[in-house]
Amino acid sequence: MIYPSVQSAVVSALAAECIDNTSKQAWQKLIDLDTVRVGSGVSASDRMQADCWVFARLHSQLIPRHWNALVAKYSTHKGRKVQAISALVPVVASHAPRLFIGNAVTAWAIPPMKGAAGKRSVDMIVLPEQFYDLNRWDPEARPERTRRRWRQGINEVLESLVTEAMVAAENILDREGVLSGNCA
Incomplete structure (x- = not known):
């Protein structure tokens, strides 16, 4: 047993690729990863291997739309997240125009961040506040009720899709x- 739930396994695995293995400061070298234990008594280096x-x-093993849904929702890797968003747009069935669907998928995968604009992590994708304005998503200016329904x-x-993907991942x-x- 390494993970308490499928969600923790997915989130941990998707975060693993963003953990850097670059050279460390002197104080960081004092920590021996083989002796550090995380969560269920697994060493940090073993956990990293398990995450990978x-x-x-x-x-x-996941079908592409399930993989892309998990990456879009949970990944912190900018490139993979953007790729997953792009792959999900054609999969989403909606009466909305493509521009609207693309913006809606992007807004779902990259929700607005709380906090002051200058106080956010530079490692996160942060979209400008005006991106989340539904009026910009539909150039034909359909009624707000329609845009909200879409x-x-x-x-x-x-x-x-995320729910289906989690069930498949759990299996x-x-x-x-x-x-x-x-565990046996």
Whole structure:
């Protein structure tokens, strides 16, 4: 057992690729990763290996739309997140125009950040506040009620994709025995 839930496994695996292995400061070298224990008593280096393995396993075994939904929702890797958003746009069924769908998927995957504009992490994708204005998403200026209905429908499609992906990921990780309650 390494992960208490499928969500923690997915989030941890998607975050693993953003952890740097660059040279460290002198005080950081004092920490021996093999002796540091995380969560369930697994060393940090073993956990990193497990996260990378889970990442590879899920990437190879999930269908593309499920993989892209998880990456768009949970990844912190800018490039992968943008790729996943681009791959999800044609998958989303909606009566909305493509521009609207693209913006809605992007806004779902990159929600507005709280806090002052200059006080955010530079490692996160931060969109300008005006991006989230629905009026900019539809050049034909359809009624607000229509735009809100479209956005709600698109969000429901995306959330259902994430739910399906989590179920599929749980089945994969259950077979591998890395979730709580699955150790022999």
